[in-house]
Amino acid sequence: MDVGQMRRQWMDYIKSMFEERFLDGQFLQLQQLQDENNPEFVFEVVSLFFDDSERILKDLSFALEQQSVDFKKVDAHVHQFKGSSASIGAQGVKNACIAFRNFCEEQNIDACRRCLLQVKQEYFVVKNKLETLLRLEQQIVAAGGSIPIMELGF
Amino acid sequence: MELTNDKFSIPTPASTSTSSSRLADLVSDQFPAGLRVLVVDDDPTCLMILERMLRFCLYQVTKCKRAEVALSLLRENKNGFDIVLSDVHMPDMDGFKLLEHIGLEMDLPVIMMSADDGKNVVMKGVKHGACDYLIKPVRIEALKNIWQHVVRKRKNQWKDLKQSGGGLDEGDRQQKVSGDVDYSSSANEGKSSRKRRDEEDEADERDDCSTMKKPRVVWSIELHQQFMAVVNQVGLDKAVPKKIMEMMNVPGLTRENVASHLQKYRLYLRRLSGVSQQQSNLNNPFMSPQESIFASTSINGIDLQTLSPAGQLSNPSLAKLQAAGLFSSENLKLRFGEGQLQHMSSNKPMNFLHGIPTNMEPKQFANLHQSIQSFGSTNTRVNASATPRSPWLMQMAHSQPRRQMLNENTNSQATRFPSSLGQPTGPIGVSNGFVGNVIADTRNITYPYNSVAQGNFDASPSNLGHCGFSSIQHAGQNRDASLIGKSLINTGDGMSQGNLQNVGQHLNTLLVDNSLRVKSERIPNPSFEINPFSEQFGQEDLMSAFLNQHQGVGHVGNEFDLDGYSLDNIPVYNRSC
DSSP states (O other), X not given: OOHHHHHHHHHHHHHHHHHTTSBOHHHHHHHHTOBTTBXXXXXXHHHHHXXXXXXXXXXXXXXXXXXXXXXXXXXXXXXXXXXHHHHHTBHHHHHHHHHHXXXXXXXXXXXXXXXXXXXXXXXXXXXXXXXXXXXXXXXXXXXXXXXXXXXXXX | XXXXXXXXXXXXXXXXXXXXXXXXXXXXXXXXXXXXXXXEOSOHXXXXXXXXXXXXXXXXXXXXXXXXXXXXXXXXXXXXXSEEEEESOOSSSOHHXXXXXXXXXXXXOEEEEESOOOHHHHHHHHHTTOSEEEESSOOHHHHHTTHHHHHHHHHHHHHHHHHTTOOOOHHHHHHHHTTOSHHHHTTOOXXXXXXXXXXXXXXXXXXXXXXXXXXXXXXXXXXXXXXXXHHHHHOGXXXXXXXXXXXXXXXXXXXXXXXXXXXXXXXXXXXXXXXXGGGSSSOOTTTTTTHHHHHSOIIXXXXXXHSOOGGXXXXXXXXXXXXXXXXXXXXXXXXXXXXGHHHHHHTOOGGGTTXXXXXXXXXXXXXXXXXXXXXXXXXXXXXXXXXXXXXXXXXXXXXXXXXXXXXHHHHHHHHHXXXXXXXXXXXXXXXXXXXXXXXXXXXXXXXXXXXXXXXXXXXXXXXXXXXXXXXXXXHHHOTTHHHHHHHSOOXXXXXXSHHHHHHHHHHHHHHXXXXXXXXXXOOOGGGGGGOSSGGGSOHHHHHHHHHHHGGGSOOTTOOSSSTHHHHTTSOOOOTTO
């Protein structure tokens, strides 16, 4: 596969992620922040997001497994997850967090546990896709190409 | 994203000597590049993104995961930052609390951020004094414009300065605005800067017009005393503005004037009694969390928010305010030309009250003295006769226990504030009604008793108000005068503590000066004693924090140059940001 092909593949892939609402415009903002002085920015941020998310999910699982659930704490975790996923542009995760918070307010344990599953699911899917996308990017760069600049509305 | 290279000048109060590099940055050709931003967020992902975005905007970024760390960073670098971005939900400290701290101690513009877009949260941000509230995810575009808050704040400070009796006339101001001063002259020929200038001028003019249309009542000490007399007579519970107004029988005093004054007074009392903030009409953000801390700073704490705009501040008011030891850092921050030195000095609230930053908007000066006086009357420890004495005089009685603090602080204070405190025989005891000679007045406050006792009431500077004397006399008769005298720095008898001597010397010099060129930074410290309650609340810490902030402030010769960046450290809660 030549660079041109890889770039096209990359573009298609990211397009689908947008269309399927795994990602939103915020991700493009991140891309804009990447330049020759910060060539690895997206990769670094996304990696950081992954690490942080695993931690939050672990905390969330732990909190919801308790005998008496501390909803304030759960809500705080979800709130943070909502913030970080929104900052990355992980729309699916963000929306799942919003729903999750509503149930936290209601202090509905069962619903919360279901939400956690939902959030986890969304997270793992987008994680997968982002990893694929980033791998593609690395290949493009390795092949001497540059990553296309995407704009919403493509 | 591209930052234009248009030259841009920020209309800051005029100063021909801009020594501060901060100022240079701010008005440099590349502004807003180099804006020093402190970003605080416990979420590492967000923090990283924000940092990158801010760097992308060519700002100088410092990032921070914890609010406590951020606060100490801010405290250590008084002039180190121009603006703060903070998340709302943080584990170690609530973002709003941090916001209040910053407003109090450093008075920097603070922008809150959160993934929470609920109206309540945003409203909370507004009420706590946030300059802006960004909903996460934050976009670069939003960050590109945050510099406006820095400019706006400076501009408001300047405007307040101007309004508070600034000697600059329209022409001068406009000229300065148009940047004929050194720092700005280099640049602004670009359209953008000109346009901005025009906008600024327009805004200023509009402000002026609005100010002119509503001449405000200045609550002089006499007036307040009258007010107090009536209120006491009628009983606070039954005090209604209309009745008070009628009984006061002051020509030109409207019911509204009285109503707002009464409201402030009530708020003050409430604050005194540590009533929860919810009851206060004004949402004094910093009040509530620091209710305990500031309860003691009754003088400065209470009415700061409620005080009327400083626009109405006249010299006498300023003097009174200063005497009261209430100084809006806002005023302090105002940089103004020579003619306004007096105001400057009077506006130096800072270390007056036991070093606790008094968040006082400049506008509130006018009423400060009122509060002070009201304090006096409510001060039961002191032998309060029906006539409200100068509140601070009254409160001096309380100050005794806090003497220690005063001592501790006066040292640093003294060096920084060579106010004309030291003159026992000077405008002594004139705790109120000083025109411009604020410092002198405040000095009097602190050393009133000795002088009062000696009957030294010569107001050396001609601007000493008259009303002060009567109150001083009262003070002199105050049963607790001796108590106060002991606790107060007695310049007349020579300062008992070495610290005070510095102050005294300064004061003497200043008095001789007689032009009341009190440099803004030289605020008489004795005002510390004014606050009877401050002792209880870890004031040491606050004081030191506060004092630290002013390390760079109050140098001799640091008159009113735009080293006013150092003024920015004056804790002042400025809502107008």
